[in-house]
Amino acid sequence: MTIGAARELLDGEVVLVGVGPPNAAANLARRLDAPGCVLVYESGAIGARPQRLPLSIGDDDLAAGAQDLVSVPEMFNYWIGGGRIDVGFLGASQIDRFGNINTTTIGDYDKPKVRLPGAGGAPEIARSAGRVIVLLRHSPRSFVGEVDFVTSVGRELDGASNGAPGSAVITDLGILRPSPDDGELELVALHPGVELADVREATGWPLRVRDPLEVTEPVTERELTELRALRVSSEED
C-alpha cells in the first residue's frame, strides 16, 4: 500500500501528509521518482524534509528542516482552505461506495460502540485538496454500504485531470477510483496475485469493476530498497 501510494505522486506536487502509511508513502516518493514533492503537515510545517519517519505530525524532526512553520489557523485558512494542496492523504475506519469517510463513531453517535478520534483536518483536506488518496485495508467492516457517520464527504473526490491520475482508494488488494460518470468507486486494478473474487468478498456493496481491469506493476527492487532504507533510518533514531 505504501509503495502503491508513493507511485500516485507526481514530481513537484504539493502533498498534505498525515502520520503512518501516508507519511511513509510521501517520503518514499521523494526518494524515488518525485524528489520535488513538497511535503506539508497540518501541524504547520511547509516544505518539511524529515530525516526519519515521525511518530506524530508534530515531531521535532519535522519542524527542524521545514521551509516555513505556520500557525494552525494559517495552515487551514491560507494553505489548505486556500486551495494550495494538490494531493491530500486520508485514513478511514469506514468508507462507502461514494467515498464518504467515517472517523467519528462506529454505531450510534450518542451511544457509540466504538468512539474513534474524530474529524481532525480530514473534512477540509477532502474538500480542498486537488485530489485525495485514501489508504485503507480491504475488509467488509471498512468497505460498508453506508458509513455510520459522515466525517468527510466523498463526493469531493475528484477525477483525473491535468495528467494527474485523480483520487484513489489504495488497499492491500488493489486500487479503486471514482467513476467519471457518477463518482461511485470502482475497482480499476488488482495487485499481482489477487483474485477479483477476493475483492468482492472484502467489499460491503456490489462492487463495480472497470473494463479493462488492470494489474498493478510488481514491486521493483529499487522501491523495496528505498522503503527499507527509509525504515532503517527511522528505527536507528
Add this chain to the structure above:
Amino acid sequence: MRKAGSIQPLPEAVAALVRDGSFVSLEGFTHLIPFAAGHELLRQGLTDLTVVRLTPDVLFDQMIGLGRVQRVIFSYGGNPGVGSLHRFRDAVEHGWPRPIELLEHSHAGLANAYVAGASNLPFGLLRGYAGTDLPEHNDDVAFIDCPFTGEKLTAVRAINPDVTIIHAQQADRQGNVQLWGLSGVQKEAVLAARHAIVTVEEVVEELAPRPRAVVLPAWVLDAVCHVPNGAWPSYAADFSVRDNGFYSEWDAISRDRDRFTQWMEDNVLAADAPVGAPVAAQ
C-alpha cells in the same frame, strides 16, 4: 485592560484563576503541550471543568480518566501516531468514571472559533461542514449566506475560555513571553480568553528577537510561571525532544482502569510528584 503578567509559582496562579466548573483551554498542537500546568489543576482537585483543545491527547485523557471533566470541546481525540485515547473512549462509551459531554469540530472549525474569540467577533467563518454529520451534533455550527456572492458559508461560534493555559520556551523578568517552532493555535487561545497563564522553560533578562517567533506581551497575560520541562512528554523545541516512548507506553497504562488510577496517583497526584520533570513510566 492591561494585565500584570507577573512571574509567580504555578500553584498560586492556578489557585487564583481556575475554579470548579471553569472553561479552560490548554492548547498545544503536539508541541509545547502544558502538561505540568494541567497536572497542577488535577493536584488542586479542580473538577466539573469544560476543557477545549484541538487535539486532546494524553493530557485530556488523564483529566477525563480522573473524572474532572464535564465537557470537552475538541476536533481530534486520539493519541497521535499510537491510536486510541482509552480513558476518553471509556468515558464516552461507558460513562466511566462519569459521562462527558462532547462538542466536536473539525480542526479548521475550531481554529476559526479561536480566531473569532481572539478578534472579539461572535463567529468565525469558513467553508466546510456541509454534507458531513458534524453540524447535526454541534449547535455552534450554522450556515449563512455570503452577503456579496450569495455563497453558502459556515459560521462557527467564537470560543472565549475563562482561562487559557499554554507552555512556552522563554519569558523575561517583566513577564513577556516568546515561543517558537510549531505554534499551533496558542496565540489565538490566549487572546480569546479572559485570563491567561503561561509556563516557560526559562526566564531570561531580555528576550532576543527570533525570526518567526510568537511574542505575547506581559500585558495580555495574568501569570507567567517558571516550569522547566513543563511540556513533558510533549516537548519544547530547542529545550527537549518529544518522548515518543512515553506516548506509546501510555497506551498500555491507560487501557486498564486500575493501572491508570494507580499511575496517576503515583506520578501526578502524590504530594511528592515532580512538577514538570519526567517521571519514570512503569
